[in-house]
Amino acid sequence: MLFNVQRWSLHDGPGIRTTLFFKGCPLRCRWCSNPESWSFDSQLLFFRQRCSGCGACVEACPQGASQIVDGRAVLDRSRCTGCGQCVAACSSTAREVVGLDLPVADILRLLRRDAVFYRSSGGGVTFSGGEPFAQPGLLGQITEGCAVAGIPMAVETSGFFDLDDVHAILDEIDTIHVDLKHTDDAVHRRLTGVSNRLIIDNINRLDTMGRRLTLRIPLVHGLTDDASNIDGIIRLCRRLQHLAGIELLAYHPLGAGKYAGLDLPYDSSQAAPAPEAMQRMIHRMRDHHLNASWVGDLGERQ
Ligand code: SF4
Ligand code: SF4
Structure with missing residues (x-):
């Protein structure tokens, strides 16, 4: 990779x-x-300061790794597989997957x-x-x-x-x-x-x-x-x-x-x-x- x-x-x-x-x-x-x-695995970069708290990533994540707390997304890395499905959902470019x-x-x-x-x-x-x-x-x-x-x-x-x-x-x-x-x-x-x-x-x-x-x-x-x-x-x-x-x-x-x-x-x-x-x-x-x-x-x- x-x-x-x-x-x-x-x-x-x-x-x-x-x-x-x-x-x-x-x-x-x-x-x-x-x-x-x-x-050695793909990973999610999450730039918290860009998050608007829209919640689209919560909907998109099949692992339940994201939730909204106090108006912003919180990522549970122990659940995140780096699949990247939340990246396209995030219109604030707060998420990016590394791993090609x-x-x-x-x-x-x-x-x-x-x-x-x-x-x-x-x-x-x-x-x-x-x-x-x-x-x-x-x-x-x-x-x-x-x-x-x-x-x-x-x-x-x-x-x-x-x-x-x-x-x-x-x-x-x-x-x-x-x-x-x-x-x-x-x-x-x-x-x-x-x-x-x-x-x-x-x-x-x-x-x-x-x-x-x-x-x-x-x-x-x-x-x-x-x-x-x-x-x-x-x-x-x-x-x-x-x-x-x-x-x-x-x-x-x-x-x-x-x-x-x-x-x-x-x-x-x-x-x-x-x-x-x-x-x-x-x-x-x-x-x-x-x-x-x-x-x-x-x-x-x-
Ligand atoms: S990369 Fe995949 S598993 Fe991780 S938060 Fe985004 S959608 Fe969920
Ligand atoms: S989709 Fe992006 S902007 Fe919306 S809550 Fe998730 S990380 Fe924040």
Whole structure:
């Protein structure tokens, strides 16, 4: 299952791209801007502040998951199956379903339609998420179809996957971006809910296999921008033989509204490091002959 298809993307690899966002992720990064990507199932986003209290969703819901309390709809998530029947009923656009169960043939048709733009710009398709490798069946079918159609492929992964299970898929993919959040395992567990050992192991194995990869580091002030993390990343990267580059991604709060829509708590105290601090990190990495750049909210590089 996907949760978004973004055409004309310029920031998820070279050229003009179509980015397929896979739904479902084994990590729970505290700063995640796509909390709707966590669950592997379709989900209802409910924007309570837009609700007029008309009650149409109560009528439409086969599960009895919505009711009106004090003039506004209240959603019982334990009953909601994410079927989306209430979405069309809501004239206030207070409801939206995330989760696209598109047939592979339809996805490939969409990609083939844009192939002319990929060719003229050096672009292609990017598999993002969520964690694309967490759905090897779907990803494998799409990569097979793209290989036949000659569509270049890139992946953006958390690195948290069983490499032995996805070798054949990886062989088809041209460009690999792996996220690394923190080099200290205990800190990584605290910030993301999982150990970093598999991720670092996969980075090293991909490098040993001769795969060029770009490491992406999300930077959140006070969480991932400490000197020991930057030192750890430099040490790791200096050992890699085929590193294409390091991209520093500054935290942005653009996902805040989606937390509210999913009834999830959001930590509004999080912030990006100061621009001068980001520049210092980049210079430190470049001092070690690492190809580091800072990718802004809009995908611009510095
Ligand atoms: S998504 Fe389906 S189950 Fe959930 S509230 Fe809407 S109609 Fe009910
Ligand atoms: S249909 Fe939309 S506006 Fe009407 S009560 Fe339900 S959520 Fe609110």
